[in-house]
Amino acid sequence: MTAKRCDIAVIGAGMAGISCARQLAAAGREVVVFDKSKGMGGRMATRRGDGFSFDHGAQYFTARTPEFVAALAHWQQAGWCAPWSGRVVAGQPRELVPEARFVGTPGMSALCRALAGGLPVQHQLRLLALQRNGSGWQLAFDDGSQWQAQQVVLAIPPAQAAPLLAALPALQTRAAAVEMQPCWAAMLLSDSPLPLAFDAAFIGEGPLSWVARNNSKPARPAMESWVLHASPAWSAQHVDDDPAQVAQVLCAALAGHCAGSVSPRQLSAHRWLYAQAANPLPDGFLLQDGVGVAGDWCLGQRVEDAYLSGTRLADALLAAH
Numbered sequence: 001m002t003a004k005r006c007d008i009a010v011i012g013a014g015m016a017g018i019s020c021a022r023q024l025a026a027a028g029r030e031v032v033v034f035d036k037s038k039g040m041g042g043r044m045a046t047r048r049g050d051g052f053s054f055d056h057g058a059q060y061f062t063a064r065t066p067e068f069v070a071a072l073a074h075w076q077q078a079g080w081c082a083p084w085s086g087r088v089v090a091g092q093p094r095e096l097v098p099e100a101r102f103v104g105t106p107g108m109s110a111l112c113r114a115l116a117g118g119l120p121v122q123h124q125l126r127l128l129a130l131q132r133n134g135s136g137w138q139l140a141f142d143d144g145s146q147w148q149a150q151q152v153v154l155a156i157p158p159a160q161a162a163p164l165l166a167a168l169p170a171l172q173t174r175a176a177a178v179e180m181q182p183c184w185a186a187m188l189l190s191d192s193p194l195p196l197a198f199d200a201a202f203i204g205e206g207p208l209s210w211v212a213r214n215n216s217k218p219a220r221p222a223m224e225s226w227v228l229h230a231s232p233a234w235s236a237q238h239v240d241d242d243p244a245q246v247a248q249v250l251c252a253a254l255a256g257h258c259a260g261s262v263s264p265r266q267l268s269a270h271r272w273l274y275a276q277a278a279n280p281l282p283d284g285f286l287l288q289d290g291v292g293v294a295g296d297w298c299l300g301q302r303v304e305d306a307y308l309s310g311t312r313l314a315d316a317l318l319a320a321h
């Protein structure tokens with residue numbers, strides 16, 4: 001089979017991959033983005049149904065560096081994200097935790113979709129192998145297709161990047177050393193508002209680490225909808241449990257904070273196997289022989305880290321060209 005060609009192949013349509021691809025394309029490079037899933041945004045995920053939606057991955061993002069503050073201002077102006085002024089609490093007794101928080105609109109995944117506007121994105125293609133070929137790289141995907149690229153960006157979690165880096169053992173070792181923690185996320189719909197005096201809470205006890213009223217975020221459907229995240233430790237202990245059972249346990253834990261029972265109209269759970277890095281790298285990105293590796297885990301654990309990792313890798317690839 002003849003390989004298709006592109007200048008730079010970016011694997012991963014999450015925040016790191018899309019911000020990297022956008023910057024490369026803006027500098028005139030010919031970029032093609034590939035993702036194994038149907039949608040955009042990776043862990044900045046939104047699940048939609050009839051009259052409701054859940055951001056079941058990343059909950060919100062903050063901006064702590066001048067680069068990200070500037071990007072965010074532009075995205076806000078374009079209407080791709082908005083401040084979330086929900087009442088977020090922590091501790092016992094509960095106290096407000098003030099911070100400027102932002103969310104994609106109308107859902108978390110919409111931000112990456114907007115950022116990818118104009119970029120060619122190939123969906124439902126999983127990269128299986130990466131091999132040197134002349135001065136570039138040969139990519140083999142799970143539909144049997146082959147692509148040839150001068151440079152390659154792997155903007156995917158470390159457990160998924162490491163097996164693809166066999167031709168670059170130094171990079172493979174760095175990626176393999178990063179441990180990603182799992183997170184169970186339950187999604188709960190209710191016919192009436194839950195009797196809770198907050199829109200979101202950091203919970204430091206039992207199975208829960210975080211709960212949030214999704215419909216308190218801007219531009220979401222009005223139906224009462226809650227996302228419940230289990231702690232990394234609980235998620236790791238129960239990683240192979242049945243999703244329906246996990247959803248019940250997390251719902252019961254929420255009821256303990258509601259002074260009463262919760263009768264969900266709909267309840268389900270999603271397992272994030274690679275939610276956030278326990279021991280992120282300090283580098284920002286990895287780069288060798290035209291293969292760059294980016295992602296939140298190359299710098300930290302957050303959306304902002306993914307953005308910075310992707311854009312810094314783009315700068316390095318442009319400088320190396």
Ligand SMILES: Cc1cc2nc3c(=O)[nH]c(=O)nc-3n(C[C@H](O)[C@H](O)[C@H](O)COP(=O)(O)OP(=O)(O)OC[C@H]3O[C@@H](n4cnc5c(N)ncnc54)[C@H](O)[C@@H]3O)c2cc1C
Pocket residue numbers: 011012013014015016017034035036037040041042043044056057058059060061062125126127128155156157160183185229272274275276294295296297301302303304305306
């Ligand atoms: C439950 C949860 C809660 C979180 N809460 C917050 C929060 O409140 N605030 C915050 O700032 N951050 C939060 N985060 C972290 C945030 O989601 C990430 O930092 C950020 O989205 C990572 O972006 P990324 O581009 O590095 O990776 P990802 O978003 O994981 O993107 C990687 C993409 O690569 C694709 N892919 C993987 N392997 C392959 C392959 N072989 N071939 C093709 N495609 C592939 C995947 O489908 C995915 O789309 C949370 C994450 C989770 C899971």
